Amino acid sequence: MAEQKLNDAVSKMMDTLDRKVLRDFQKDGYVCAAKCFDNKSWSTEQLQHCVERCQMPMQQVQNYMQNELQSFQNRLQRCAMECQDRARDSMPSSGNPSDAQMAAIEKNMQTCFNHCVDSHLKLLPTLQKRVEDAVSQVKQ
Numbered sequence: 001m002a003e004q005k006l007n008d009a010v011s012k013m014m015d016t017l018d019r020k021v022l023r024d025f026q027k028d029g030y031v032c033a034a035k036c037f038d039n040k041s042w043s044t045e046q047l048q049h050c051v052e053r054c055q056m057p058m059q060q061v062q063n064y065m066q067n068e069l070q071s072f073q074n075r076l077q078r079c080a081m082e083c084q085d086r087a088r089d090s091m092p093s094s095g096n097p098s099d100a101q102m103a104a105i106e107k108n109m110q111t112c113f114n115h116c117v118d119s120h121l122k123l124l125p126t127l128q129k130r131v132e133d134a135v136s137q138v139k140q
Helices: 002-036 044-089 099-121 124-139
Strands: none
Touching: 002 044, 002 099, 002 124, 044 099, 044 124
16 A cells, blocks of 8 residues: 555656656757758758757756656665564564564564655655756756
8 A cells, every 4th residue: 555655656746747847848859859850951960960969858857867766766675675674673583473473573564664655755846856957957
């Protein structure tokens, strides 16, 4: 359930970014690339260079977004691994937990993981703002 909540929030953020800033930004790149074809005197190489130059800003933004999302995912994974470590550390030294102990360990691990998700959900507005700022900087 916590995982679905996080996936839904990330999807919503990505949809908002797409509608709010990325579509217009991407459109600008395509319009720029289409204008490259208006110059009939250019060689194929010059035309290709023009198209690549028009698409470069969007590629930069996509790379930035990929890095931000990867960093976010890495942070979440580290938090989840910490929960797993805590669960492992709480196992009895005999290595054979009772059903009650195992249930408590699993409950604590799930609570820990839910905390990871909640704390990372709070990071999404900042992540979204960083992507919006990156688009603004690339546009300049």
